Amino acid sequence: MTQSPLETARILAVDDEATNLRLLERLLHSVGYTNVTTTTDPTQTLPLCQAADVDLILLDLNMPGMDGYEVMRALRKAAFDVPPAVIVLTAQGAHDFMLRALELGARDFLSKPFERNELLMRLRNLIEAQLAQRFLHDQKQTLQSLVERRTAELRDTRLEVVQRLGWAAEYRDEDTGQHIMRMSRISALIADRLGWGSRDVELMLHASPMHDIGKIGIPDAILLKPGRLDAREWATMQTHTTIGAELLSGDDSALMVLAKEIALTHHERWDGTGYPAGLAGESIPLAGRICGLADVFDALTSERPYKSAWSVEAAIELIHDARGSHFDPEVADAFLSAVPDIETIIQKYRDPVADASTPAQSLASNE
DSSP states (O other), rough: OOOOHHHHOOEEEEEEEHHHHHHHHHHHHHTTTTOOEEEGGGGHHHHHHHHHSSSEEEEESSOOOSOOOHHHHHHSSSSSOOEEEEEEESSSSHHHHHHHHHHOOEEEEEEEEEEHHHHHHHHHHHHHHHHHHHHHHHHHHHHHHHHHHHHHHHHHHHHHHHHHHHHHHHHTTOSSSSSHHHHHHHHHHHHHTEEEEEEEEOOOHGGGGTTTTGGGSSSSHTTTTTSSOHHHHHOOOOHHHHHHHHHTTTSHHHHHHHHHHHHHHHOOTTTTTOSSHHHHHHHHSSHHHHHHHHHHHHHSOOOOOBBBBHHHHHHHHHHTHHHHBBBOOOHHHHHHHHHHHHHHHHHHOOOOSSOOOOOOOOTTOOO
16 A cells, blocks of 8 residues: 655654654654664764755754754755755744744754643645645756756757758858858867857857858859859858848847858958957957957868868968958967867868868958
């Protein structure tokens, strides 16, 4: 036969008199309470409660070494999901003793000698209230876990959509999609080297794949042209930054705000010769400076319709040489300090077709 919750409630009796504990234990067992622990050492009260998740404590006040008041103070300082209820059983029946015990958190107070049925009724009422409180706590935890799981699922779905949008733009540029895997991880790595917090590094990882989302709005004749672009075509190509920012506007979430900032500014240059606004130095948002470097590096080391792939060594040399002109010096230094990790990223997310190793003479005009 299944035991009731009241029968399985965890009860701890604390009294320095072993005889009193035997009487309490016999009384509780006689009415069906089976999970009863006793101790004559009041210093063991807190450890026993923490080990067994006690529901109710029957506590004496006048004990050597640590009296009942000190026990209640220790219990109050401890961290419990649901603190145990305390019934004080004491020969100290004066009114001020009772008030002091209640002030320290006791839920009830009985003077010795107590009447058997009165103790059992008060104990039952407190256990019912305690188990109800524990049930509500467990329900709250269950609901919180459910909400967190659903929130995580929604976040993961959103990030998946974001990543696939980034892939969509890259596929139009005849890329395998591995570019955004490399570029986003290199951007996050640089941000980490610059001291960004873990949450912001994660945002960088998930926002940077949308840096070229604006390419969706660029005609194929320009986007896929194998040779250099003329002045009119280059002006059109540059609009992918503003198109991307417009596509990503209207959402004030941290992810989309950062993605918009990156899309708009990742082609700005430290010396002010970039686009679309010709921003210079620290007027370029740091996220744009980081992603701009990561994007250039990966573009250089990848095969494109208009160029062969550079070797990693040649691309690193260019980053070093362009430190302080094209690239923010601090961002370039962070990149250069992370080269071994960047090479690991390149190997892990390689394109299916092997890259060539012959470097071009300079940055391609339609990078």
